[in-house]
Amino acid sequence: MTHRPYHHGDLRAALLTHAEETLKERGPAGLSLRELARDIGVSPAAPSRHFKTKQALLDALALEGFDRLSALLIAAQDEAGESFAERLTALTRAYMGFAAANPALLNLMYSVKYDPSVPSALAKASQRLPELAAQLIEDGQRRGEVCQGPVEEIGLPVMAAMHGFVALAIAGGIQADAVEQGLKNTVAFALRGCAP
Amino acid sequence: MTHRPYHHGDLRAALLTHAEETLKERGPAGLSLRELARDIGVSPAAPSRHFKTKQALLDALALEGFDRLSALLIAAQDEAGESFAERLTALTRAYMGFAAANPALLNLMYSVKYDPSVPSALAKASQRLPELAAQLIEDGQRRGEVCQGPVEEIGLPVMAAMHGFVALAIAGGIQADAVEQGLKNTVAFALRGCAP
DNA sequence: CTACCTTGTAATCATTGACAACATTGTAGT
DNA sequence: ACTACAATGTTGTCAATGATTACAAGGTAG
Incomplete structure (x- = not known):
């Protein structure tokens, strides 16, 4: 079984993609960094490497x-x-x-x-x-x-x-x-x- | 000493006024129901009587x-x-x-x-x-x-x-x-x- | 005066954004 | 190849928040 590698590969792009989807469905307020992390399959703090704050992601x-x-x-x-x-x-x-x-x-x-x-x-x-x-x-x-x-x-x-x-x-x-x-x-x- | 009455009098209007101020200064995301309640001097759950959710207030x-x-x-x-x-x-x-x-x-x-x-x-x-x-x-x-x-x-x-x-x-x-x-x-x- | 409705309180819960300390991986310089 | 080192993820933690529930106080109509 191939377990998920430690590094995602292109987490930044994945975050942006998923974020845009959520934005479309639930607006900026409904967008959660932690939920994004869950959906993508990384730890809750991982997104912060690419976007220091939620505003930075937006x-x-x-x-x-x-x-x-x-x-x-x-x-x-x-x-x-x-x-x-x-x-x-x-x-x-x-x-x-x-x-x-x-x-x-x-x-x-x-x-x-x-x-x-x-x-x-x-x-x-x-x-x-x-x-x-x-x-x-x-x-x-x-x-x-x-x-x-x-x-x-x-x-x-x-x-x-x-x-x-x-x-x-x-x-x-x-x-x-x-x-x-x-x-x-x-x-x-x-x-x-x-x-x- | 005159302690604050149990009922505010016009909490709804006070909420709207303070909310607009905060909105101007920090945007919709920076608006917090609890903070509003603190500023006005009521309990954290009081606003919910007038606005069921934050979105309702907005x-x-x-x-x-x-x-x-x-x-x-x-x-x-x-x-x-x-x-x-x-x-x-x-x-x-x-x-x-x-x-x-x-x-x-x-x-x-x-x-x-x-x-x-x-x-x-x-x-x-x-x-x-x-x-x-x-x-x-x-x-x-x-x-x-x-x-x-x-x-x-x-x-x-x-x-x-x-x-x-x-x-x-x-x-x-x-x-x-x-x-x-x-x-x-x-x-x-x-x-x-x-x-x- | 009493029964009821509105408004506010207290207590609690899951979720969240942010941060710090640590682990893993890739890589540049030797 | 070896070794620093930078980049990327993880774990653990914190205070703050939105929301809900059960309860208390205050007004009001009969």
Whole structure:
């Protein structure tokens, strides 16, 4: 019989995986380091080698979330057409998809910030989305499909509309069967807001 | 010496007040029913008479938050001018003010929903904001300052832009000194998005 | 005045996050 | 190969917490 080796192999990754599952099912408060350890089959104190505190685990989860989200959004744009409208639609749809699949994670990603003790890596990761929006706008301006002006001034409202829509959708402010139509309306609204 | 009476008088309100303070300072995870009881000067189990679980207290806090927010937004509109632009600006500014003063509370208000076990009162309260937006739009349409069309279809994107801006702002996605300018830009953006 | 309902108390339980001391494993330098 | 040493897991322990139960005090309606 092969007894479990003393070292897990990749406990850190296992913790993150299980943690995200629990987060989805029971929220941040329902997440217990000890329970994670039990599920994975290590001692109660083992997780502390990788995440000093529970908050550190949550931060890592959020950071990973930003990584995945920005990768997803970039991929969505690469697969989309070239017009600004197509790209904005693709981006919003991808964002909505991520949010629908990981509502609790998205919430976590945007929950930690007002805390003064934000890990700098997290703060930096959260800035990547506005940058992505800025790039999209800049591209649209070059194509003459977006009005001229400082990129940040146009990008922020666009970003706000997209993020707000997604946030409201997962918060239940939008009925599930109205999401698709709402998404189209919001994108159309944003397109008019920054039309040349 | 006047010893504390057996009954507190209004323990429920005291709990909510202290809870909100703690929430602001240390977030939902840092909120402890026992600590609240200590601070107020009652026994550890006393809070359970008013809030069966910690989650129930958080829900009540969120519900109260929706009440205060919608009252604030209504008041802001009443004090504002009559034009759609003025009203939308006033509403957004009031929303931003509330969020800046109570970031953790706003976060809580929008955190609980993806949980299937949402108290119906809370779900209902969260619907009041979209309704308020719808009313604003309707008014704007009557004045000929907003394009015609189904109120929900126009109101949702406007609401999304406002909510998204506020959410990003308190999440740190917007530098503090850029908030004012960002607000103006977002409102202008929304006005163009639903111009007739 | 009495019976009952609300509100608070006391005592207890399992669970949790965190920490310290120790054990095991992998590895870098010799 | 041998030997430090760093990384990773384990055991044991602690105070704090959320929740529950049985009981006491205080209000209130008949």
